[in-house]
Amino acid sequence: MWSKAKNLGPTINTRYWESQPFLATDNETLYYSSERSGGQGGRDIWTSSLGKTGWTKPKNLGPTINTKSNE
Numbered sequence: 586m587w588s589k590a591k592n593l594g595p596t597i598n599t600r601y602w603e604s605q606p607f608l609a610t611d612n613e614t615l616y617y618s619s620e621r622s623g624g625q626g627g628r629d630i631w632t633s634s635l636g637k638t639g640w641t642k643p644k645n646l647g648p649t650i651n652t653k654s655n656e
Contacts, residue, residue: 596640597633604628615640618656625651 592598593615601621608615613635618628621643629651631643645651 593640596642602628619643626653626655628655630656 603619606617615633619631620628624645625648630646633640633643
C-alpha cells in the first residue's frame with residue numbers, strides 16, 4: 586500500500602529540479618534524476634544511501650551512466 590509522498594529533507598530535496606525517485610529493493614538506496622550542480626549535463630541520475638542519521642550526500646553516477654543531455 587502506498588503512503589503519502591514526503592519531503593526527504595535538504596540533502597535530497599534542493600532548490601533544483603528533482604524527480605523520478607526509485608528506491609532499490611534494499612530500501613536503503615535511492616536513485617533519482619536531478620538538475621543539481623556537479624552533474625555531467627542536464628538532468629543526471631544521482632544516488633544516495635539511507636544511513637543512521639538520514640540520507641547521505643548524493644553522488645552523481647558519472648559519465649558511464651550520464652551524458653551531456655537529460656537522463
